[in-house]
Amino acid sequence: MATSVIKNLYYASPYSQLPPGVGTAGITLQTDPSQSPTPPTVPNPVLVIRLRMAANPQEIIAVSPTSGPGTNVKIAFVQPKFPLSATDSYMLDVIWVRNGTPQQSIDWDAAITSAPITAAEVSILSASFDGSNVTAVLGYGPSGMGVGAQVNVYSLAFGTYVNVGSMQTQGNTVTVPVNSTGFPAVFFLSAQAAIPSTNTGGAGSFSGPFSLGPATPITAACGIPQAAKTISAAAYNGKTLTLSWALDTVEGCVDPDSSRIQVLANGKVIANYTGGPLSAIIPLEAYGQSGITITVSTVSNNIGSKPVSFNLVTTSPVITNVVANKSSGKVTASVTIPAGLAVQGYLMDGENVLAGPVTAAGNVLTFDYTTAKYNVEGMVGLSVVGNTASADGIITGPRSKPAVLLATTPSLKAANIYTDPASTTKWRIDLTWDRLPDAAENVAAYTINLLQDNVSVATQKLNATSATLSVDKTAIDTSKTQTIQLSATGATGGASPTQTLYAVFAAPTLASLTTTQNQVAATWNAPQIPAGNTMPVGYRLTVIAGGTVIGRGSETTARSSAMALSDIAVPDTGSISVMVGIALGPVVLQPDTSMASGTSATPILKAPAIKQVSADPLTNISTLNWAAVDTATTYTVIFTDGTSHKDIGTTSYPLPQALVTGAQMGYTVQANGAANGVVLTGPPSGLTYIPTSVADISWVRYNGSNVSMEWAAVPDALSYKVFVYDELNKNVYTGTVSQTSASFTITPEPNRVYTAYVQPVTIDGTALRGARGALFSTGIYVSQQPSATAYPYAYIAQAVNALGSATANPPAQVITLYLPELGSTAGALGNVAIESGPFKIEPSGVPSLPYKLTIAGSAAVWTFNTVAIRAQLQQAYVTFLKDVEKPPVGGVPGATGYGIALVQSAIACAMPQTFAEQLYYNFGFSTTTNAGAGYIDLRPGMILRVTASDYVNIPGSVPTWINGYGPGAPLDFEIGSYNAGGNWRTGFDAFLSTLSSLGALNVSIPALSTGYTQAGLAGAVDLYYSQFIQPFYRLYFPSAINPAWGQGTNSTQSNFTLVAAGKYADLQNTNVNPSTTPTAYFRGRTIVQVMIKVMVNGVERLVPAGATLSNLLEQLNMLPAATSGLFNNLRVYRSVTAAMTDPTGSASSGPLLELRVDWNGLSTYAMGNGLNAMSVPLLPGDQVFTDKTGS
Incomplete structure (x- = not known):
């Protein structure tokens, strides 16, 4: 079987557009006779093809005709009855037969060849044309057999599609050479499946001839676009x-x-x-x-x-050295032009184009300096940019970085010329200038240049807005002209316009310098100014400290000026110099102390710092104090009252006299001095007022070692100073406290008198002391000696040196008292002194107090031993009172009962007495008697408490001693004086006394019997029978008290019996015999007590006569057994009203004196029995406080 007879084999689907050159859908086979000649054995041959299933050869789909139109020896066409499937496999058998041979007679076993047929589809996914080839990317559809693809390129020539290139591939990409010579460049692409029709290349070979499947249709979608x-x-x-x-x-x-x-x-x-x-x-x-x-x-x-x-142009040119030349009217910039290319340039204002593009010529871009659109002078943000381009300018590369154009003249802000602190042989010039308004990154550097007669002396180039030049002073000739030049260099080269200014190196000479409270003022002489200078000439006061300028005054064109002190930042050292700087515009010469004499001076800028005022607590003289000012030689103090004191050579000034409390006296202090022949006066200190508030001591308490005191608060006081001085003005204590009280200990010297002072301390210093406080005050002091040496006693002391001690009695002193008229007529005691023992009374010569009672400073009075009651003193006392009542000479009437009572009270108040004697001299209490167990005199102010026992009598047979006396209600009779018929009397009830004085009370005398038998009384009214109305009364105590289980007695010897006497002398001879002495007692079993009134914390209280301070404190549960904190609060005051120590009442002691039981602590007289200072008896009117009241 022939294998290379097929030239073209393709299938055109009835479902798609027929490809160019194909008129009918179906299978077309074209042979190549040159390769496979027709067999000579077949006459009149016709090419016949048969389509069958590849998998089942017996399944015939279609056979081409053997005769008729369209049949010939080279081409055969068969049209299946149905479209072929892309997924099925087909085979085509090829044979030549005689024209007209019946189809069923064809011997297909003699077929010359067989070829595969495919209906698979192929698509063009993408394609590109480079001018010679088309490269396509393919996509394959489903197929029943392995296929490749063929891509066809067609040129549309005058309405006809002409194949200008085809190429097959088994892959997804194919490159098709295009031969378009003679054809327009209007190309379309088509793709179809391709399978080798034979296997001439061997197994797996992909080579022609090919069996082609349906072609993709030619539309605009497959055309190559306009390029x-x-x-x-x-x-x-x-x-x-x-x-x-x-x-x-x-x-x-x-x-x-x-x-x-x-x-x-x-x-x-x-x-x-x-x-x-x-x-x-x-x-x-x-x-x-x-x-x-x-x-x-x-x-x-x-x-x-x-x-x-x-x-592509990928680089940009480098543009440098942009310069604006006003004289030439051009702006130029340097650039290097690449070979074969061009450079375009633009003059820019930020992002805005001012001029351009211009094309560089000779490596230079050139723009106009000024146009109708712009003028570059003084403009900010200018630059030149450029880009490399093709010669025609169509292709351009990246724009270059801006090349800066500095079109603004830099401005020198300040040029300070002064002596270099590092070397006095050099000038130092500190220059600052304003940064150009152009962006900082656009300025590469500034150049500063100092010239002398146009010759550079010093220069610096730096990227900063300040610089320092250092020049030898010998290099500067003040007879020549000095200038300073400033220019800027752009970041890409190019220089700005230059500024030129004149400078001077000779300073003004200071003529005067005055410092006031607010300013420093100066006058000066100016140096030579350069002739060519056009800048304004100004002067400015300048203050330098440690070589650094710390303040400048306002610029002036005059030759005098002042500077506010508030504008001077004085350093901690306070050392400054004031000079006058000269300025030619911004160029300033700052003189310093190393320059010629007279160019600087050191002012007194500091006012004296006011220190706190001090005040002498003794004189109240205030002393002003201030801190020294270093350069001052003298000081002036100026007061708000217009006075002043000058030429003070120290830093303090005592006032000539003490200020009064609350005085408003302010002052300022100024420092004075001289420097370089200039008289300097410093500023005044701030106005300060001398503190004149006072702290008045409200009370002082001193117990022999510890001092406690309080004073009134002062509103503006920060603290208080406390002083103690003796009478020689020797200070023994100084302290400072923040509160209004103090407690401290001093070590006293014998016989010294101490006074406490308090001064408030305010923010301005120590103010004045107010009321002083004597540490020692007149009082009633108890003894400190043990009872084995001296029976406890009490005495009045007016001074420390009048005190006794633990080993000695107090020193003897004369006691002088003044008394009113004691008799019923003037001069009742006569002019002759009445004297008995230490007691003496005589005329005083004072009309209101005509009698002077003297108690001698004798041993009889001031010597104490173990005797409780000094008998001789007592006898002298009784005799004295009898003589006062009936003077032994002169034939005068003597004292009335009232007068005797006054003398008794005066002696009881003033005379030193043992604790036992206090009961005698104040109450007439004694156990030495020939009647009963003892007696006590009833004196006005006492309370007679009568307790009459109730008698219990139960009828019938009761146990022994059930019947008898039981408790009864007490009755208090207030003993008081009254006047009856011109006579002074003592009564038992004020109401009854009033009735008696008016004769309205008639009371029967108690029934009498024989001996000591007398009827008892029932109440106070029974005491007003006529014989019993007297000035003096005495209560006798029975030797034995009737038993409560008895029935009582009517004997005056067995009852508490009162007796009356018209004279003091008679009182001393009384007994309880009713036949010789007016007597009275209360019937039944009646107990009589004598009570006195005292005050406890302001509340009246009755206590029995003989009660002690310890008894009272026991009731308050406050009795100390040793020195106690109670003494800080315990106060006991005793009336000494009757003891007039001075004829002038205001100068007399009292009327109350404190009973000092705390002096040197609690005095203990004996061990183990509680006998101590608290054992002192209470007297009528004593006031006891436990809360410091009365201090």
């Missing part, structure tokens, strides 16, 4: 490439719907991008890379046209 003809613009900025192009105008080409851009590096594709049909913007990081090529191919339905390519 990009030329690049219109290609702008690369280093990050992004922006492209646009013009399309070719070949008629019939489809329009592109997109574009494909390729980036090649040295011929290799490194990136692909998709763009629009006419333009594209792609990201591209290729700045500075060489060998970069860009190709642009238009695309329609993923089919690309012939590309156009160009070399």
Whole structure:
């Protein structure tokens, strides 16, 4: 069987557009007779083909006709009755038979060849045309046998599709050479499945001839689009490439719907991008890379046209040295032009183009200095930029960095010329200038230059807005002209305009310097000013400390000025110099102390710092104090009352006299001095007022070692100073407290008198002391000697040196008292002194107090031993009172009962007495008697408490001693004086006494019997029978008390019996015999007590006569057994009203004196029996406080 007879074999599906050159759908076979000649044995041959199933050869699908139209020896056509399936396998048998041979007579076993037939489909996924070849990417549909593909390229020539190239492949990509010579470049693509029709190449060979399947239809969707003809613009900025192009105008080409851009590096594709049909913007990081090529191919339905390519410009030019030359009217910039390329330049204002593009010529870009649109002079933010471009300007590279154009003249802000602190042989110039308004990064440096007669002396170039020049002073000739020049250099080269200013190196000479409270004022002489200077000449006071300027005054064109002190930042050292700087515009010469004499002076800037005022607590003289000012030689104090004191050579000033309390006296202090022949006066200190508030001591308590005191608060006091001085003005204590009380201990010296002072301390210092406090005050002091040496006693002491001690009695002193008229007529005692023992009374010469009672400073009075009652003193006392009552000489009437009572009270108040004697001299209490167990006198102020027992009498037979006296209610009779018929009397009830004095009371005398028998009384009224109304009364105590179980007695000897006497002398001779003495007692079993009134914390209380302070404190549960904190609060006051120690009442002691039981602590007289200072008896009117009341 022949194997190479087939030339073309293809299947055209009735379901798709017929390919070019195919008129009918079906299977067409064309033989190649040159390769397989017709067998000579077949006459009139016809080429016949049979289509059958490959898997079942017996299943015949169709046989081509053996005769008739369309039959011939080279071509056979058969049309199946149904479309072929892409998934089935078909075979085509080929044979030549005689024309007209019946189909059933054909011997297909003699077929010359067989070939596969496929209906599989192949699609073109994408394609590209490079001008010579089409490269397509294929997609295969389902197939019943393995197939390849054939891609056909057609040119549409005058309405006809002409195949200009075909190529087969077994893969997914095929490259089809295109021979389009003579044909228009209007190309379309078609693809079809391809299977080798024979196996001439051997097993697995893919070579022709091929059996072709249905071809894809030719539409606009498979056409190669109109190609990009030329690049219109290609702008690369280093990050992004922006492209646009013009399309070719070949008629019939489809329009592109997109574009494909390729980036090649040295011929290799490194990136692909998709763009629009006419333009594209792609990201591209290729700045500075060489060998970069860009190709642009238009695309329609993923089919690309012939590309156009160009070399990309990836670098930018370097532009430097931009200069604006006003005289030439041009702005120029330097640039290097790459070979074969051009450089375009732009004059920029920020991001806005002022001029350009201009093309560089001779490596220079040139712009106009000024146009109708702009004038570069003084403009800010100008620059020149450029980019490298193709010669035609279509392809442009990245724009260069801006090259700065500095069109503004820099301005010198300050040029301070002064002596270099590091070396006095050099000038130092500190220069500052304003940064150009251009961006800081656009200015590379500033150049500062000092010239002398246009010759540079010193220069600096730096990227800053300040500089320091140091120049030898010998290099500066003040007879020549000095200038300072300033210019700026741009970041890319090029210089700004230059500023030129004049400078001077000779300072003004200071003429005077005055410091006031608010300012420093100066006058001066000016140096020579340069003739060419056009800047304003100004002067400014300058203050320097430690070589550093710390303050400048306001600039002036005059030759005098002042500077506010508040503008001077004086350092801690306080050492400054004031000078006058000269300024030619911003160029300032700052003189210093190393320059010529007279250019500087040190003012007194500090006011004296006011220290706290001190005040002498003794004189109340205030002393002003202040801190020294270093440069001052004298000080002046100015007072608010207009007075002043000058030339004070120290830092304190005592006032000539004490200020009064509350005085408003303010003052200021000024320091004075001289420097360089200039008289200096410092500013006054702040106005300060001398503190004149006072702290008045409210009470002081001193117990021999410890001092406690309080004073009134002072509103503005921060603290208080406490002092104690003796009478020689010796200080023994100084302390400071924040509260209004103090407690401290002093070590007293014998016989010294101490006084306490308090001064408030305010923010301005120590104020005045107010009321002083004597540490020792007149009082009633108890003894300190043990009872084994002296029976406890009490005495009045007016001074420390009048006190006794633990080993000695107090020193003897005369006691002088003044008394009113004691008799019923003036001069009742006569002019002759009445004297008995230590007692003496005589005329005083004082009309209101005509009698002077003297108690001698004798041993009889001031000596104490173990005797409780000094008998001789007592006898002298009784005799004295009798003599006062009836003077022994002169024939005068003597004292009345009232007068005797006054004398008794005065002696009882003033005379030192043992605790036992206090009961005698104050109450007339005694157990030495010939009647009963003892007696007590009833004196006004006492309370007679009568307790009459009730008698219990139970009828019938009762046990022994059940009947008898039981408790009864007490009755208190207030003993008081009254006047009856011009006579002074003592009564038992004020109401009854009043009735008696008016004769309205008639009381029977008690019934009498024999001996000591007398009827008893029932109440106070019974005491007003006529014989019993007297000035003196005495209560006798029975030797034995009737038993309570008895029936009582009517004997005056067995009852508490009262007796009456008209004279003191008679009182001393009384007994309880009713026949000789008016007597009275209360019937039944009646107990009589004598009570006295005392005050406890302001509340009246009755206590029995003889009650002690310890008894009272026991009731309050406050009795101390030793020195106690109770003494801080315990106060006991005793009336000494009757003891007038001075004829002037206001100068007399009392009327109350404190009973000092705490002096040197609690005095203990004996061990183990509680006998101590608290054993002192209470007297009528004693006031006891446990809360410091009365202090």
